[in-house]
Amino acid sequence: MTPAKLDSIQALEQFRASLIKQRDSRKTIISVCAGTGCQACGCQAVVNAFRTELAKANLENDVELKATGCHGFCERGPLALIQPEGIFYQKLKPSDAKLIIDQTIVGGRLVNSLLYREPISKEVIKHQADIPFYKKQMRLIFGKNGMMDPTSINDYICLGGYTSMVKALTTMAPEKIIESMKKSGLRGRGGGGFPTGRKWEHCRRSPGSPKYVICNADEGDPGAFMDRSLCEGNPHSILEGMVIGAFAIGSNEGFIYVRNEYPLAVKNLSIAIEQARELGLIGTNILGTGFDFDLEISRGGGAFVCGESTALMASLEGKMGEPRAKYIHTVDQGLWDKPTCLNNVETWANVPVIIEKGAEWFSKIGTDNSKGTKVFALTGKVFNTGLVEVPMGITLREILYDIGGGVSNPKKKFKAVQTGGPSGGTLIVETSDPDIHDSLVAHGDIREDEQVKSLLDLPVDFDELTRAGSMMGSGGMIVMDSDSCMVDVARYFLRFLQEESCGKCVPCREGIVVMLDILNRICSGEGSMEDIRSLEQLAQVITDTSLCQLGGSAPNPVLSTVTYFRQEYMAHCVDKRCPAGVCKDLVSHAIDETCTGCFACVKACPTNAIVGEPKKLHMIIQDKCIQCGACYQICRHDSIKRIKRGDGDKLQQRAKERWQAPVRATAAASV
Numbered sequence: 001m002t003p004a005k006l007d008s009i010q011a012l013e014q015f016r017a018s019l020i021k022q023r024d025s026r027k028t029i030i031s032v033c034a035g036t037g038c039q040a041c042g043c044q045a046v047v048n049a050f051r052t053e054l055a056k057a058n059l060e061n062d063v064e065l066k067a068t069g070c071h072g073f074c075e076r077g078p079l080a081l082i083q084p085e086g087i088f089y090q091k092l093k094p095s096d097a098k099l100i101i102d103q104t105i106v107g108g109r110l111v112n113s114l115l116y117r118e119p120i121s122k123e124v125i126k127h128q129a130d131i132p133f134y135k136k137q138m139r140l141i142f143g144k145n146g147m148m149d150p151t152s153i154n155d156y157i158c159l160g161g162y163t164s165m166v167k168a169l170t171t172m173a174p175e176k177i178i179e180s181m182k183k184s185g186l187r188g189r190g191g192g193g194f195p196t197g198r199k200w201e202h203c204r205r206s207p208g209s210p211k212y213v214i215c216n217a218d219e220g221d222p223g224a225f226m227d228r229s230l231c232e233g234n235p236h237s238i239l240e241g242m243v244i245g246a247f248a249i250g251s252n253e254g255f256i257y258v259r260n261e262y263p264l265a266v267k268n269l270s271i272a273i274e275q276a277r278e279l280g281l282i283g284t285n286i287l288g289t290g291f292d293f294d295l296e297i298s299r300g301g302g303a304f305v306c307g308e309s310t311a312l313m314a315s316l317e318g319k320m321g322e323p324r325a326k327y328i329h330t331v332d333q334g335l336w337d338k339p340t341c342l343n344n345v346e347t348w349a350n351v352p353v354i355i356e357k358g359a360e361w362f363s364k365i366g367t368d369n370s371k372g373t374k375v376f377a378l379t380g381k382v383f384n385t386g387l388v389e390v391p392m393g394i395t396l397r398e399i400l401y402d403i404g405g406g407v408s409n410p411k412k413k414f415k416a417v418q419t420g421g422p423s424g425g426t427l428i429v430e431t432s433d434p435d436i437h438d439s440l441v442a443h444g445d446i447r448e449d450e451q452v453k454s455l456l457d458l459p460v461d462f463d464e465l466t467r468a469g470s471m472m473g474s475g476g477m478i479v480m481d482s483d484s485c486m487v488d489v490a491r492y493f494l495r496f497l498q499e500e501s502c503g504k505c506v507p508c509r510e511g512i513v514v515m516l517d518i519l520n521r522i523c524s525g526e527g528s529m530e531d532i533r534s535l536e537q538l539a540q541v542i543t544d545t546s547l548c549q550l551g552g553s554a555p556n557p558v559l560s561t562v563t564y565f566r567q568e569y570m571a572h573c574v575d576k577r578c579p580a581g582v583c584k585d586l587v588s589h590a591i592d593e594t595c596t597g598c599f600a601c602v603k604a605c606p607t608n609a610i611v612g613e614p615k616k617l618h619m620i621i622q623d624k625c626i627q628c629g630a631c632y633q634i635c636r637h638d639s640i641k642r643i644k645r646g647d648g649d650k651l652q653q654r655a656k657e658r659w660q661a662p663v664r665a666t667a668a669a670s671v
Contacts, residue, residue, distance in 0.1 A: 005280040008288040009166050012157075012281075019158050028063045028105060029083040031146055032092075035070030035229055036264055037386075042094075043067075043078035049097035050080075057101055066155075069145035069233015069268075073133050074386035076116065081128055081146055088128040089114040119383050119405055133384045136402050138365070140373050141349040142226075142389045145233035150268045153275040156236040162281055164352035168244045169289045172355075174204060177248040181351075183359035185371030190216055190307075190344035191420070191473045192549075193370075193462040199341060203331040204249045206339035211251040213242055213295075214335065214342040216312060217258035217265065220304040221421030222496060224476035226375040226387050227345035231258060231265035234349070235272035239295070241351035243282060246293045249341050254295035257312050261302050269297055304500035308548050309334075309342050311502065322502045323548035346375055346475075366392030370461030374472070380417075380479035383408050390460070397456040400479060411638065412481035416564070419465060420473025422493040422557065435579075439566035469560055471553075485582035486565035487572055491519040493557040501550065508551030511542040515558060524585040525645070527573040536562060581642025584627040588648035591618050593658040595639040601631035617659040622648045 006012045032038075032047050047067050054060050071079060076090035082104060089100060089111065096114060103109045116125045118132070125131050148155035156162075168177055182197030203211065215238060219227040230238065242254050258265055273295065276282045284292050298316050305311045306321040313335045315321035334340025350372060354362045363371050370392040376399065379385050383405030390399060400406065400417060407414045415433075440446045458464055462472050480489065494516050503509040515538050521527045539555030546552045562569060571577045578586040591601075597615040609625040612618030620631070625648075632640045643651055 005278065006287060007280060007285075009170060012162065012166065012287055016157050019154050023158065026084065029066060030063060030100075030105075031066045031068045031071075031081045031083060033069075033071040033077055033079050033146070034067035035074075035145075035232055036225070036262075037070060037074040038077035038079065039264070041077045043092075045094045046078045046080070046092050046097060049094035050101070053097045053101045057106065059101070059105065063101075063105055066149050068148060069150045070229040070387060071146040072137075072139075072142060072229075072387040072389075073131075073384065075384050076386075083147075086127045086129055088116055088126065088131060090116055132405065133386070133388070133403055136394070136398060137389050138373050138391045139389045140353050140365075141230070141234075141237065141346065142375055142387065144237070145229065148234070150233050150235055151271045153236060153272065153279065153281075156234070160356070161236050162240055164355035165240050165243050165281070166287065168355050169247055169286065169291055174248045174250065177244060177355070178204065180354060180359040181248075184354045184362040185366070185369070186347065186350055186354060186362070187370065187462060188343055189346035189350070189374065189475070191471070193472060196343065196347055199331060199343075200245065200249050202329070203339050203341040206332045208333075208337075208339045210253055210338060211249055212335045212338060212340040213246045213249065213251045213254040214312070214316070214340060215242055215254070215256040215258075215348050216307065216309070216342055216344045217256055217262070217269075218300050218307040218312060219259065219262075219345075219474065220302070220307055220500075221474050221476045222493075223379045223478045224377045224421060224474045226377050226475055228259075228262050228265050229387055230345050230349055230375075231256075231262065232268050235265075235269045236276065237349045237352055238269075238345055239272055239276055239282065241348035242295060243286070243293050244351050244355060245341060245343070245348065247291055249339075251341070252292045252294070254293065255298050255316060255335075256295060257298045257300055257306075257316060259302050260299040266297060266299060273297070303502070304496075305502045305548075305550055308550060311548070312342070313340065320502075322504045323550070325547060344474075367459060367461045367464075369463050374460070374475060376475045376477045378404050378477050378479070380477075381408050381412065381481040381484075382406065382479040392461040393459045395457050395459055399460065399477070400456070404479065407479070407481050409481060412483060414479070415482050415484055416480045416486065418478040418480070418489070418557075419476065420471040420556075421476045422496050422554075435567040436564055439564055439568075442566045442570075445563065469563060471556075483580055483582070485523075485578055485580035486561040486568050487519065487522055487578075488580075488582045490557045490561045491516065491523060494519060494554065497550065497554045501554075505545075505547035505551060507542045507545040508547065508554065511538055511546075512551070512554050514538060515542075515555065519558070522569065522572045523578075523583040525572070525576045525583075527569075529570070529573055531573060532562060532566070532569050575644070577644045578642075581632075586645050587627055587642050588622060588645050589620055589625055589627060589629070589632060590622075590641050590643055590648035590651040591620055591639055591655060592641055592651060593617070593655040594637055595655070595659070596637055598637070600634050600636070601640060604630040604634045606630060617655060619652050619656075620648060 034043050050065050054063055078092045079090045099111055103111050116131050128134055178197055178200045186196040187193040217227050217231055283294050300306050303321050306315050308323045309330055311321045311323040330340050365372050373389050373391050375389045378388050388403050441448050465472050498512045498516050501508050518531050518535055535558055539559050542555050543552055568579055571579050581587045595617050599614050602610045607624050607626055609621045610618055
């Protein structure tokens with residue numbers, strides 16, 4: 001039951017007590033992940049099936065079913081958590097609902113086929129907390145996602161929601177709150193890493209009225225979705241943080257700028273705002289404290305540049321979403337030229353945690369200059385993809401291997417990881433590779449006799465990533481294996497930034513286009529060593545002269561790949577060869593003598609370029625091959641080779657001479 005507007009702190013606490021009293025902590029709860037990722041995998045049908053089966057079994061009053069926000073382990077969705085035992089079921093289908101209710105809920109037995117199985121050891125693990133993906137995480141702001149229905153403010157209040165807001169409004173002066181933020185060491189999670197307490201302090205001291213607070217939920221980096229998941233799964237934590245921030249700087253009005261492409265986030269944030277307003281947790285005279293604060297949602301059109309603070313504010317004002325020079329800070333003159341404090345979703349969600357646990361407690365997590373935790377979106381060529389929240393200072397190796405499970409294809413070699421999104425877009429690499437050693441020597445970063453230190457053991461925090469030539473950025477982390485061409489990767493991110501550039505300043509508008517033209521030339525086999533030098537010179541000019549950080553950091557994908565993978569650029573320009581076999585103009589596909597004649601590649605080829613009889617050596621007709629790679633992807637015997645353009649017939653002729661029909665026929669029969 002939801003009461004009328006709460007008009008005092010005591011009323012909130014009485015309401016919380018009554019909610020907790022109504023709940024039985026021993027009651028079985030089935031929490032089904034209903035984040036966007038699991039929705040794409042059909043979780044809504046799973047939720048409906050659970051609802052139907054619970055009704056059939058007359059368990060509606062004994063078992064609580066929750067459709068929650070993202071649990072993080074997106075690779076294994078749709079997934080469900082059975083509480084209070086913590087049993088973790090994965091890759092669910094609607095038909096599994098009856099099985100789980102009959103076997104686990106009623107019978108008290110596990111459904112082994114739905115439990116998580118370790119990819120390497122094949123060990124079956126039943127509890128979420130014991131799964132390696134979760135084991136090393138520290139889920140301070142993301143943990144409640146799996147425990148609550150994001151559309152229920154009662155769930156959030158039962159979990160201690162709005163306690164920090166009460167503490168801040170009733171026992172802490174604004175200056176004391178700001179001091180807590182400074183002592184906590186919290187730095188902005190949107191990419192820049194500016195100290196949050198210092199920003200708040202500057203905004204509070206700035207003359208001018210009214211003052212505004214803004215939540216930047218315009219997350220647009222490829223591969224990043226942590227802000228969206230927080231908005232979808234725990235919207236009240238963001239509202240609570242914004243109320244505290246508004247009280248600290250002296251603001252009574254706020255905005256959440258969220259992408260319209262995030263419909264579930266917009267929906268759940270809208271519900272949360274309405275519920276909080278009805279209960280008196282935002283609005284006029286919050287809980288009788290005399291403090292007024294209200295906020296509204298502004299939906300963005302999906303322009304990447306609007307993630308930049310001044311462009312975002314221009315968009316909020318109804319103008320073209322273009323950045324301006326920041327010789328005047330937005331904390332002095334931001335939205336409508338008034339003092340404005342803008343932080344991103346993750347930063348605001350950290351605020352209630354700091355107020356609740358204390359600045360000293362928070363500051364003990366992380367490294368000297370990077371405190372607390374960070375949520376990363378782990379994607380790419382890795383076993384376990386999803387959202388991970390880890391303490392600052394954890395190494396890349398721990399994230400990629402202990403949590404991520406390593407490279408998803410055991411036959412492939414780990415090559416690089418990209419952090420910080422396209423505008424951060426720098427690559428951290430496994431530097432034991434001899435080619436990378438040669439690249440760094442050629443680039444002048446190390447001497448010929450110097451050993452290269454593996455960056456896999458790099459502690460992940462703001463400063464260490466920057467020193468390594470990368471950046472924290474928004475938290476995207478994309479893993480690449482030996483099948484990734486670093487020149488092509490740089491081209492991909494540069495193309496994204498060229499399309500997203502607002503075009504206001506010449507270095508960004510024209511410079512990125514010229515760099516992209518050069519990369520296109522290199523990938524098509526028409527590049528030269530002079531092109532590599534031109535890329536480096538242009539990158540420096542764009543970095544130094546662009547108006548905003550989109551342009552200023554746009555060359556990073558190119559600069560980082562030139563640094564670590566110069567040998568690959570040289571192979572493209574001098575040898576006219578793509579070592580990873582990705583650039584179509586430089587590669588030929590051919591079949592070697594290990595072919596078993598299994599016929600799989602024949603079926604996959606869209607142009608009928610592969611010929612051969614079952615259990616006999618196959619051949620690719622080079623003139624008909626369009627280099628799509630479909631055969632390469634499907635071959636289980638590693639018999640399809642990506643080689644230098646024009647060498648396909650030579651390799652296949654050698655294969656013909658070496659292929660032993662009786663032996664291969666036996667091998668094929670055993671497949």
